[in-house]
Amino acid sequence: MASEKRMFNIRTGTVYFVGAGPGAADLLTVRAVRILERAGRVVVAGSLVPQEDMGALAPKAQWIDSAGLTREAIIEALSEGVHRGEVVVRLASGDPSLYGAMAEMTTELDRREIPWEVVPGVSSVFACAAALGRDLTLPEVSQTVILTRTGSRTPMPPGEDLESLARHGATLVIFLSIDRIDELVDRLMTVLPPTTPAAVVARASWENEIIVRGDLETMPPMVKAARIHRQALMIVGRVLDPELRSIARSRLYAADFSHGFRDASAPPPPES
Ligand SMILES: C[S@@+](CC[C@H](N)C(=O)[O-])C[C@H]1O[C@@H](n2cnc3c(N)ncnc32)[C@H](O)[C@@H]1O
Numbered sequence: 224m225a226s227e228k229r230m231f232n233i234r235t236g237t238v239y240f241v242g243a244g245p246g247a248a249d250l251l252t253v254r255a256v257r258i259l260e261r262a263g264r265v266v267v268a269g270s271l272v273p274q275e276d277m278g279a280l281a282p283k284a285q286w287i288d289s290a291g292l293t294r295e296a297i298i299e300a301l302s303e304g305v306h307r308g309e310v311v312v313r314l315a316s317g318d319p320s321l322y323g324a325m326a327e328m329t330t331e332l333d334r335r336e337i338p339w340e341v342v343p344g345v346s347s348v349f350a351c352a353a354a355l356g357r358d359l360t361l362p363e364v365s366q367t368v369i370l371t372r373t374g375s376r377t378p379m380p381p382g383e384d385l386e387s388l389a390r391h392g393a394t395l396v397i398f399l400s401i402d403r404i405d406e407l408v409d410r411l412m413t414v415l416p417p418t419t420p421a422a423v424v425a426r427a428s429w430e431n432e433i434i435v436r437g438d439l440e441t442m443p444p445m446v447k448a449a450r451i452h453r454q455a456l457m458i459v460g461r462v463l464d465p466e467l468r469s470i471a472r473s474r475l476y477a478a479d480f481s482h483g484f485r486d487a488s489a490p491p492p493p494e495s
Contacts, residue, residue: 238301238311242318242344247428248276250345263309271316298331317346348396350427351456359394361462361471367393373400389414394460401455404443420463425455
């Protein structure tokens with residue numbers, strides 16, 4: 224049976240968990256912009272999403288900052304909009320599936336029989352990679368990216384401690400931890416050499432974005448000198464090594480590699 228193309232319709236009386244992207248309003252998806260235009264109410268994680276630029280995208284909406292609200296109050300605000308027949312948006316930073324506390328809201332919405340949908344966004348991990356102009360994967364260097372954080376009030380599950388993850392040698396992307404940079408780096412250096420390349424990007428895509436490049440050992444003093452305390456990601460791994468970057472070559476684009484779109488044995492086209 225031929226698969227049907229799924230049409231996306233914006234419905235009133237529905238909660239949309241919308242990824243706001245990393246901050247710049249022009250990094251919202253087209254779908255997110257269309258939903259915001261129709262929104263009657265936007266419940267936004269105010270500290271992470273710059274509302275000055277995004278406010279204009281939802282001109283009819285009542286904006287509610289969830290920064291000072293409890294989970295119950297956020298769910299109430301979402302439900303109230305639905306009962307008023309509005310298009311309701313829960314605007315989350317980056318992509319809602321990463322550290323977005325979506326499950327605890329959607330399970331309660333299910334219990335209340337309130338329909339909801341998720342609209343993906345550009346995660347800060349990709350905005351940071353873009354700001355650095357670097358691949359997170361390189362052939363024969365790292366083909367795996369680990370997205371993680373350090374535990375604080377939210378403890379890390381067994382086996383997900385930083386030291387265990389670092390042992391894989393994969394690219395590490397560390398969220399929500401920049402305020403503990405000394406501890407973070409000390410722990411990583413029990414497994415990785417101090418010269419392991421590292422970078423921190425703060426407020427990627429914002430006007431006041433800051434980029435710090437170096438290695439594990441140099442990262443803490445540089446991050447402190449740049450006064451970065453929050454809203455930042457640390458990326459660690461050999462993919463950031465400029466030398467490896469210049470020699471890494473993929474098989475896909477190698478002249479002797481055939482695949483579905485190119486026959487390496489075919490004679491080259493005649494010169495014109
Ligand atoms: C609650 S988490 C949300 C992550 C988000 N869902 C995402 O996909 O990017 C917030 C953390 O994401 C990172 N973050 C969010 N926006 C960022 C940005 N523009 N630049 C750098 N890091 C950012 C920081 O580590 C911040 O502490």
